[in-house]
Amino acid sequence: MPSSADAPRTLGGLLAAAADRWPDRPAVEQGGVRLDFADLHWQTGRAAARLAAAGAGPGATAVLLFDNTPDCVVAFLAAARTGTRLVPAEPGATLTQLTTLAAGADGPVLIGRAERLAALDAAGSWPGPVVETDGLPQAGPADRPAPAEPGGDAPFLHQFSSGSTGAPKAAVHTQHNLVQGALIYRTTFGYGPADTVVAAVPLLHSFGMVAGLVTSLLTGARLVLLGRFTPGRLLGELHRTGATVLVATPLACDLLARSAGAAAAAGPLALRLCLSSGAALHPATAERFAERFGVRVSQVYGCTEAGIIASRQPEPAAGPGPEGAPAPAGDVGRPTPGVEVRLVDETGADVAAGAEGLLLVRTPAMFLGYLDRPGTTAEVLRDGWYRTGDLARLDGAGRLHLIGRKDTxxxxxxxxxxxxxxxxxxxxxxxxxxxxxxxxxxxxxxxxxxxxxxxxxxxxxxxxxxxxxxxxxxxxxxxxxxxxxxxxxxxxxxxxxxxxxxxxxxxxxxxxxxxxxx
Missing domain, CATH: 3.30.300.30 (ANL, C-terminal domain)
Known part of the structure; x- marks a missing residue:
């Protein structure tokens, strides 16, 4: 398994290495469709050739209606292979919203499942090529070669923030940023080829994309995509697949624990790890999940711009039962390997030990800046340090406690x-x-x-x-x-x-x- 020093710098490089090492191991599956790593590598190369023929490539922009399906995973990896600048979009986005995401791009490529593109009347309304993910690897001339592997340091991903506190902005990431994020997850949580990862979160967002997809490519883990979420469906997939890792939101964890009354009859789960992000994990939810499944939820704190920043993992148990105790409100754990944090006052000076301050982070997975917003980028990204906008403090044990957001x-x-x-x-x-x-x-x-x-x-x-x-x-x-x-x-x-x-x-x-x- 590659170390951080010799890991590939691109998603295509990760996939090629995985296909070489684990060709017959299942790579991604959902709804009865399963691709092993060799299949995924082959389909990605063919799909990349098709996208390149449609206009994707260096300097071009593509928007992907990113469903949690194997064909959208292929399209995502194929877009990376072409070196295009990719905007992952909500599958249910309107044509107006999609046009806004691609504003300023010349002839952007729109990629999505056929039924969604038809519902948008994209073929007659989109200002550029429209490509269906359905059967994408089989489309086009059979002898068309895949594009050459791009560099890992070029702008690749235009990932829009959630806009939970204001207007969303596009954080620009390289493929190497994503690989670095996966290396942090592997080091922190011990992903490996024996793991089956169930992603109950959208792959189009940073958490699902890196904790689910990219880390699985890096480590040879089997990735199972849930599709439409219901607690019963998620519980059934955890049992059916023998999942060892669950990537979820606090709400999904809560609903799963509340609806798991029949879990004992179906037998215990094989889960060794549950990662939760997207919102604060309420202590009562963590406790309920641990009581139902015997696994403490590991809260992940991060953001679109920097990826994972910290994680609160279970502490050793003092007695029988699930490990550790639920996290106090605001405790998001210790910074993950490779991530540096600083707490500063309004003047930018470091605060005293234990005092509250504005949280700055520096990480190998850091974004390049905001698309077409040099002023905003300069405000938040200085000397490699990203100003998160969060107020926090570090306790004597090195745990990070979030106090709130200064601007709220x-x-x-x-x-x-x-x-x-x-x-x-x-x-x-x-x-x-x-x-x-x-x-x-x-x-x-x-x-x-x-x-x-x-x-x-x-x-x-x-x-x-x-x-x-x-x-x-x-x-x-x-x-x-x-x-x-x-x-x-x-x-x-x-x-x-x-x-x-x-x-x-x-x-x-x-x-x-x-x-x-x-």
Whole structure:
């Protein structure tokens, strides 16, 4: 298995090495379709030739409607082989959204499954070539050679952030960045050819792409794609495949644990590792998962720009039962191998040991910058250090504790309120499943704390106000509460905080502490 010094620098290089070492081992499967590493390598070469003939290549841009299917994995790897600049897109994106993602590109290539392209009427509306993933390796002349392997340091991936706190931006990564991220996962979590990895997250986002797909290519692990998520389907796949690694969101972990009443009848799972990212892992979810499956969830903290930053892995158990204890709120573990962190004050000076500060990170998997945003790039990327926007502290054991995001703090009469702290108090209520807190701008220029919550039973805003007043200072207590059936999320499970705030501001019906839930 290659070390960091001799690992290939491209995705094509990883795939070629895997096909040489494990040709007959299953590489990727979903819904009855299975490709071994030799098949995946062959199909990727043929698909790359087809994409190159359609206009993909160095200097070109392609947009991939990235479903969690083997044919989309082939298309993704084929695009990498051509050296094109690739934009992974949500499979359900509209034509307007896709056009925005490809803005500025000359004749961009649109790649997707036939049924989705037909639903978009892409053939008649897209300003460039349209290529179906269905049967892509078999399309075109049989004797057309695959393009030459590109360099690993050229811009490759235009990966848009979730936009959970504002407008999304495209973080530009090289193929070498992705390989470096996979090396960190391998070192941290011990992936190997004996593992079967079930990806219950979208491959189009950083977590699923690197923790699921690229790390499996690097290590020879078998990757199983879930497709459409339901707790029952996920549990069935974990049993059917004998999965040893689960890549999921906190919500998926929670739903899986809650619906696993029949798990004992089906026998124990073979899971040795569950990785969770995309949102904070609530201690109650971690505890419930450990009780059901005998495995503690390892929380992964990272971002689109830098990849994995830290992970909280289970500590040795003090007695019988699952290893370790659930993480305290905000504890995201220790920085992963190869990742450096700094905490600085507003002037950029390092803070004292144990003090809170702005979190800066430096990692081999770092992005190049934001697409067409040199000013924004210069603000957040200085001397190789990325300013995450998170406030954090390091404890004496080297564990990283997230305090919140500086740009989401609410200014109440000159006092700063951390939304994360208020959310944690709200989520302690036994009848709340989800909560998001933000600052509402007032006519006098100040702000007040607002919250939108998802309840699991009858509950009033007055009752929530009383709950918060016992646990928070007066200026921290939400001055308005709105109940919702669900909160808007990205496909990676992250709550879209800005969207919640905007929607609440547009509604005429709101709830104050005297209101009730209808």
């Amino acid at each position: 703090f609410v200014n109440v009469g000159g006092k700063k309120v951390n939304p994360v702290e208020v959310e944690q108090v709200l989520l302690g209520h036994p009848l709340l499943a989800e909560a998001v807190v933000w600052g509402e701008d007032l006519p006098d220029g100040g702000q007040r704390v607002r919250a939108t919550v998802v309840a699991t039973g009858p509950l009033t805003a007055a009752e929530l106000g009383a709950w918060c007043r016992k646990r928070l200072q007066p200026h921290q207590v939400p001055g308005g509460v709105e109940f919702a059936a669900a909160l808007p999320k990205s496909s990676s499970g992250k709550i879209r905080r800005a969207e919640v705030a905007a929607a609440a501001g547009d509604r005429s019906r709101t709830y104050d502490h005297g209101g009730t839930r209808s």
